[in-house]
Amino acid sequence: MTRVELRDIxxxxxxxxxxxxxxxxxxxxxxxxxxxxxxxQQEKRIGxxxxxxxxxxxxxxPLGVQLRDDLEAGYRRILKGVEDARNTAHHGPExxxxxxxxxxxxxxxxxTAVFRSRFxxxxxxxxxxxxxxxxxxxxxxxxxVALLWLPVEEPDLHVGPTAFTEPIVLMVGPxxxxxxxxxxxxxxxxxxxxxxxxxxxxxxxxxxxxxxxxRVTESDxxxxxREEVLWSITNDSESVAFxxxxxxxxxxRGTAVYIPIDETPTLSWGMVHRTGQIGRWARELVGIxxxxxxxxxxxxxxxxxxxxxxxxx
Numbered sequence: 356m357t358r359v360e361l362r363d364i365x366x367x368x369x370x371x372x373x374x375x376x377x378x379x380x381x382x383x384x385x386x387x388x389x390x391x392x393x394x395x396q397q398e399k400r401i402g403x404x405x406x407x408x409x410x411x412x413x414x415x416x417p418l419g420v421q422l423r424d425d426l427e428a429g430y431r432r433i434l435k436g437v438e439d440a441r442n443t444a445h446h447g448p449e450x451x452x453x454x455x456x457x458x459x460x461x462x463x464x465x466x467t468a469v470f471r472s473r474f475x476x477x478x479x480x481x482x483x484x485x486x487x488x489x490x491x492x493x494x495x496x497x498x499x500v501a502l503l504w505l506p507v508e509e510p511d512l513h514v515g516p517t518a519f520t521e522p523i524v525l526m527v528g529p530x531x532x533x534x535x536x537x538x539x540x541x542x543x544x545x546x547x548x549x550x551x552x553x554x555x556x557x558x559x560x561x562x563x564x565x566x567x568x569x570r571v572t573e574s575d576x577x578x579x580x581r582e583e584v585l586w587s588i589t590n591d592s593e594s595v596a597f598x599x600x601x602x603x604x605x606x607x608r609g610t611a612v613y614i615p616i617d618e619t620p621t622l623s624w625g626m627v628h629r630t631g632q633i634g635r636w637a638r639e640l641v642g643i644x645x646x647x648x649x650x651x652x653x654x655x656x657x658x659x660x661x662x663x664x665x666x667x668x
Contacts, residue, residue, distance in 0.1 A: 359397070364430055366393040367405070371423040372510045374413045382509070384491065431631060437496065449477050451636035454484040454492055454501030459601055459624070462519060462650065463502065469643050477636050487555040493629055499637040500628040507627050508559050515626035515641045519650035521600030523566055523620040524613045530592040533614060540617040541567040550588070550596040553581035564597050566620035585611070623649070 370379045370390060380387040398405050405419035415423065451470075455463070460481055471479060482498050490509055492498045500515075507514050525544065527533050544567050552564055579587070587594040589610045599622050603613060626641045633641070 359400070361430075361433065363393045363397055364426055366390055367397060368423065368426060368430060370394060370406070370413070371415055371419065374415075376413065382490075384488070434496075434629075449636075450480065451477050451500075451634075451640065452480045452482055452498045453640065454482050454498035454503075456484050456486055456489070456502070456504070457601075459502065462601075465650065466518065466640070466643055466647055469647070470640050473643075474636065474639065489556075493627060496629075499634055500626055500640055502624050503627045504556070504560055504563065505623040505625045506559060506563065507625070508557075511630050512627050513630045513633075515628065516645040517623045517625045517649040518644050520621045520623045522615070523564060523597050523599055523622055524603070524615055526588055526596045526598040526611050526613055528589050528592060528594065529610075529612055531595065531612070532592075533595070534612045536614055538615045538617050541620075544595070544616075547595050548593075550584050550594055551578060552597070553579050553584035563622060564599060566597070566616065566618065 366379065366383065366385075366389075369382055370376065373379045373382065376387050376390050380390050383390075394406065401418070401422075403418050404416050405422060407414045407416055453460075453467075460467070467479070470477075482492065484492055484498070484501055484503070489501075489503055490507075490512065493501050493512060502518055505514065505517070525533070525539055533539055549565070549567075552561055554561070584596055588596055598611075598613060626644050628637055628641070
């Protein structure tokens with residue numbers, strides 16, 4: 356009997372979805388050679404190719420399509436069985452683990468308060484999600500539902516209601532020529548080189564915080580970290596970057612100038628859980644988020660300088 360590891364099945368199904376070895380490796384936090392090795396071993400066991408590979412694209416063979424369809428349902432049942440066992444080990448269905456990045460759980464107090472009042476018997480737990488590894492805790496069942504930066508373009512994860520939105524603003528140093536402005540337009544910003552966020556996030560998250568065409572000075576130097584971006588902003592009279600409301604609320608150090616953007620671009624955060632796998636209490640929390648609607652974060656500005664941030668309403 357041919358023995359196939361569950362991890363190899365996961366690699367095959369992910370590649371069948373992504374049709375790209377690099378993205379598959381990134382999603383599963385393994386190397387691209389590991390993906391290639393696993394697929395080669397599976398094709399050797401089966402005795403026929405599962406994928407057609409060219410220099411430009413990867414496609415499933417008819418046999419690969421058949422195997423994908425046969426494996427998917429069984430794989431999901433295995434994951435569900437593991438999830439059910441984990442729920443039993445953690446006191447059964449009376450537990451809900453909610454994943455949140457950093458201090459943003461404070462802004463969700465209206466939502467979590469409603470849940471606690473309706474279901475006081477549920478052990479409601481919070482788990483912090485690392486920004487450099489946002490999806491693994493959801494996939495492996497360590498958390499039931501998470502609040503994540505949108506969009507989430509992961510085929511095995513389902514995006515529910517938007518929990519809140521936050522404004523995107525321009526960040527410059529005190530000596531920058533825009534520092535005294537009450538606002539700027541995206542058209543004006545097309546003339547400036549804009550630094551990246553400096554955060555270790557997926558490319559599509561990076562794109563989400565750039566409401567205009569990104570223009571960054573080309574360099575052989577590695578991509579800067581967030582601290583290096585902040586240092587450049589505060590010490591360089593030419594550097595500009597975008598910033599979000601949550602970062603300003605919790606991490607502003609008083610060394611940069613924040614300027615509203617005329618077009619008022621925003622970044623949204625939504626409730627995310629595994630596709631087709633959601634327990635009763637996670638479903639209740641998602642329902643409350645839908646019921647309450649998104650919380651809008653509003654700013655009040657002095658000309659060119661943020662002085663107060665508050666929750667709308």
